[in-house]
Amino acid sequence: MRHVRWAAAFALGVVMATPEAKAAPTYEILKFDDLDGWETDDHQAALTVFQDTCPDIKDPEWATLCALATSQPSAKAYFELFFRPVLINGDEQALFTGYFEPELRGSRQRGGPYQYPLHRKPPEVTNGQRWLSRREIEQTRALEGRGLELVWLDNPVDKFFLQVQGSGRVKLAEGGAMRVGYGGKNGHEYSSIGQELIRRGVYEPHQVSAQVIRRWVQRNPIEGAELLRHNASYVFFREVSEVPSHKGPLGAMNRSITTMRSIAVDPAFTTLGAPVWIEKGGATPLNRLMIAQDTGSAIKGAQRADIFYGTGDQAGRQAGRIKDRGRLVVLMPIQTAYTLVSGG
Known part of the structure; x- marks a missing residue:
């Protein structure tokens, strides 16, 4: 997910990396009867979300299906008539995590507790090119005095976590709120601070969570600041307050x-905007038709998905508990599905 957070739980080290996807994906066409829970899902809810982004799929076959979506009397019948469920790399077990949009406290002006800025991308930073690392940015003060500050937060750990998430809402001391979204990065790959704490022997793998990391950094401010610098990646932001407050943050499709109902996927396997049926196990099983509208740095592989749980602390707590197995099935246009299966 580029605009919305990377998968927080995964990126912070809660989940171990999955194996790399196979060079040659496998495809199997299923029947809708094979999808556990398909009959009882709210297909209209999924269709409404699908229609938000299907006009942006740049493919003639998808464009035709998108146009037909408005004229069907039944959402369930629409999906069954024009799509086929395709299981990609079915020998892999899916891994589901969750993400959310955090709410923070801040101010447009520096002062009092508001000392930790979110920065706009400097003009000399080019996407895909490596710039200064997080440590170098902090030590050289490369961003100071340039008018790049977008908003000032009251907590450095919140700033770091927001850079992991990639987007959020900031409640302003002046009143109102500012929505911020991903505006670029310094070209360095993310390094998991959760895995670093495990490597140092501070915690066992099963003990690490976003909350545990947050508390440890706050208890150990000097060592904590050094731990955060272990992640060389530094994310820049842009204001996206034009998005209505009742709507969710912008995903990778800029919607x-x-x-x-939205998930982040690996676009190497799943077309952005496609309907995706998920069967998630764990303590809170979920069988539901979702729409692939986002991506994430940690979301790699055909059987990998990140579920958007909403905005605020409660959504964050829900998302942070998700690390579940299951199955992910992509709904593809009929001709596309059979072409892939036949290898044509």
Whole structure:
């Protein structure tokens, strides 16, 4: 996910990396009867979300299906008539995590507790090119005095976590709120601070969570600041307050995503905007038709997805608990599905 956070739980080290996807993907066409829970899902809710972004899919076959979506009397019948469920790399077990849009406190002006800025991308930073690392930015003060400050936060750990998430809402001391979204990065790959704490022997893998990391950094401010510098990646932001407050943050398709109907996927396997049926196990099983509207640095592989849980602390707590197995099935246009299966 580029505009919305990377998968927080994964990126912070809660989940171990999955194996690399196979060079040659496998495809299997299923029946809708094979999808556990398909009959009882709210297909209209999924269709409404699908229609938000399907006009942006740059493919003639998808464009035709998108145009037909408005004239169908039944959402369920629409999906069954024009799509086929395709299981990609079915020998892999899916890994589901969750993400959310955090709410923070801040001010447009520096003062009092508001000392930790979110920065706009400097003009000399080019996407895809490596710039200064997080440590170098802090030590050389390369961003100071340049008018790049977008908003000032009251907590450095919140700033770091927001850079992991990639987007959020800031409640302003002056009143109102500012929505911020991903505006670029310094070209360095993310390094998991959760994995670093495990490597140092501070915690066992099963003990690490976003909350545990937050508390440890706050208890150990000097060592904590050094730990955060272990992640060389530094994310810049832009204001996206033109997005209505009742809508979700912008996803990779530059459209608002929807709580519990949008997921982040690997676009190397799943077309952005495609319907995706998920069967998630764990303590809170979820069988539901979702729409692939986002991506994420940690979301790699055909059987990998990040579920958007919404905005605020409660959504964050829900998302942070998700690390579940299951199955992910992509709904593809009929001709596309059979072409892939036949290898044509």
